[in-house]
Amino acid sequence: MFTYEYAEPTDQMLLNDILDLDTGMPVDLRTFLTRDLALVMQDRNEMAGRYTRDAQQPWLVCQLCGGAVMLVRTKDRRFHFRHHTAEEGTRGCPISTRGSFSADQINSMKYNAAKESSAHLRLKGIIRDSLVADHTCDEPQVEKVWRGMPVGERATWRKPDVQVEREGQRVAFEVQLSTTFLTEIVGRREFYRANGGAIIWVFQGFNPAETRTAHEDIFYLNNLNVFVVNEETLRRSQEANRMAFDCWYAIPHLKGRLIANEWIMEQVFLDQLTIDPVEQLVFYHDYRSRRTELLATLNSDSMRQAFHDFWTEYGASEEVEAKAVWTSLRDRMRVFNSELRLPKSHWEGPFHGAVSIILSARYGRPIGYRLPRLLDVTNVAFNSYKPYLMPFGWTLNAFEQNGLLLEQDKKGTWAKRRREIRDAIKNDENAFRRNREFDRLFAFLVPEIISNLVS
Structure with a gap:
């Protein structure tokens, strides 16, 4: 799925x-x-x-x-x-x-009520009995206080549903049913991080097509791994003398310009899990590393083409789809080259305009604008993006667009402005001083002008 x-x-x-x-x-x-x-x-x-x-x-x-x-x-x-x-x-x-009640108060009410449900009590019993069957684990404790290091911080101590020590590592198990309680999730993660413990959130069932916010607050922070226990996993635990789970995990795939997650369910054991108390991660499949490797396989040409394709199709769009595709592209670019820092929105100024005039010069037509001709882009560049006119001009030259502009410039406006730009740059006029903020990005997008950018 x-x-x-x-x-x-x-x-x-x-x-x-x-x-x-x-x-x-x-x-x-x-x-x-x-x-x-x-x-x-x-x-x-x-x-x-x-x-x-x-x-x-x-x-x-x-x-x-x-x-x-x-x-x-x-x-x-x-x-x-x-x-x-x-x-x-x-x-x-x-x-x-x-x-009338704060979100914390409401969540606390729901959380405490859920802990008294028969489903919650049975899941705690399954976790306890599964740990008892696992010969690598010490005797599990149910609803026992996990004390923090400083005695003076007793108010922050936690009482996990079940806790156990396995090969020197303390692990807390918390049952997650259906309640949204972000403050509890965060509070417990930070407590166990500070006290050298790990937390495993356990579900009674999982359907990746129908996830709830309470599920997502957990698995998006846990390397997209979800652990389920039930009567069947208890049977497997007792047969194998190893604590068993049904583990749902996501595998990232590139689907066009987006990363889609394929969800897989596999039967696993506690001793197969990676436990990282510092990062507060417990996982069977390393989604994060796989996603990083996937994005890193993209070479410069394909990443450059992906950027060009995005700007050609979505550069002039503020629709929800454009924002989603930009976010995916931005994540891939961050992995590909961390120095190419892109803004959260492709519409952020002057980023949008600077990229649009450069790519328009590259392709000889408006890219990122709903305009009819390249000549119209020169008007935008002159009026609003003077600090980027030099790389704009270099790109026009590199791709021999000046003949096209001469053909479109019936009134000679651009020819006149080109002379004005040259004089202004020669005289070091403030408005025309080159802004180098996007030089790394320009060099990536249009490698044909690198020698101009570094000179």
């Missing part, structure tokens, strides 16, 4: 002014919330995790009051920002996103 999903924002959002404290720049909400779903889910958890680790150093904040924000997913699986529940109503913000 193949899956590919991209995130979508809610139609109406109360909080529209969000600041990224890492960059000091406002967040473009439509861009941020319209990406590969995996990236949005990872950022959702990163926001919560950073606040949990240090509430004084949040990542994203409300520009109106400076309070930390969190990313919320609605029942229809769309996203919006709200004030962090710990700060809602404490900063006098004119925008309130608080209900």
Whole structure:
């Protein structure tokens, strides 16, 4: 089964002014919330995790009051920002996103109720009995406190559903049913990371075609591996004297310009899993490495062509599909060459204009613009992108486009402007001074002008 999903924002959002404290720049909400779903889910958890680790150093904040924000997913699986529940109503913000109960309170109620269900109790029993059958594990403990290192931080201690020590490694098992409780997920990950333990979230079933947010908050952070236990896995554990799981994992595939995930289910044992308490990963199949290898197999020519193809088809588009394809291309480019740093949105200025005029010069027709002729692009370049006119001119020369422009320039406007540009550059006029910000990208996109760029 193949899956590919991209995130979508809610139609109406109360909080529209969000600041990224890492960059000091406002967040473009439509861009941020319209990406590969995996990236949005990872950022959702990163926001919560950073606040949990240090509430004084949040990542994203409300520009109106400076309070930390969190990313919320609605029942229809769309996203919006709200004030962090710990700060809602404490900063006098004119925008309130608080209900009669906070999200934390509601999640806590649901979480505690779920832990008393018969399904939860039975899954804990299956985990315990499976560990008892595994001769490499010490005696498992059910609902016992896992103490943190400092006694003074007793309030932060955790009580996992089941815990065990195996070959010197402490492992906590937590049953995940159907409740969304991001703060619990993040809080437990950070606790076990700080105390040298690992956490395995265990499901009672999984269908990759019908995942819930509570599932995604876990498996998108766990190398896209999901572990299921049931009466059948218990039987296999007791027969093999090794704890058994049904493991669902994703294998990435390039499908055109997108990465689609193929979901596979395999019967595995605890001793086959990679456990990394530092990264808080427990996995059977290394999705992350496979994805990196897949993207790294792309050579310069194919990556360059993929970029050109994107700009030709989507450069003038702000549709949801264009944003999703750009996100995938951006991820592939990051792996291919980390120095070619691309913005989150291909519409970000002056990035969009600089790339569009260069590729238009490369192909002799408007690329990234809904314009009829290359001559119209020269008007845009002269009026709005003077700092990039030199590489624009080099590209025109490299691909012998000046004859085409002469044919289109019936009024001699471009010929006159070319003389004006040469004089302005010769006189070092400020408006025409070359901006080298995108030189690495220009060299990649149009290698024919590299010698000009480095001279």
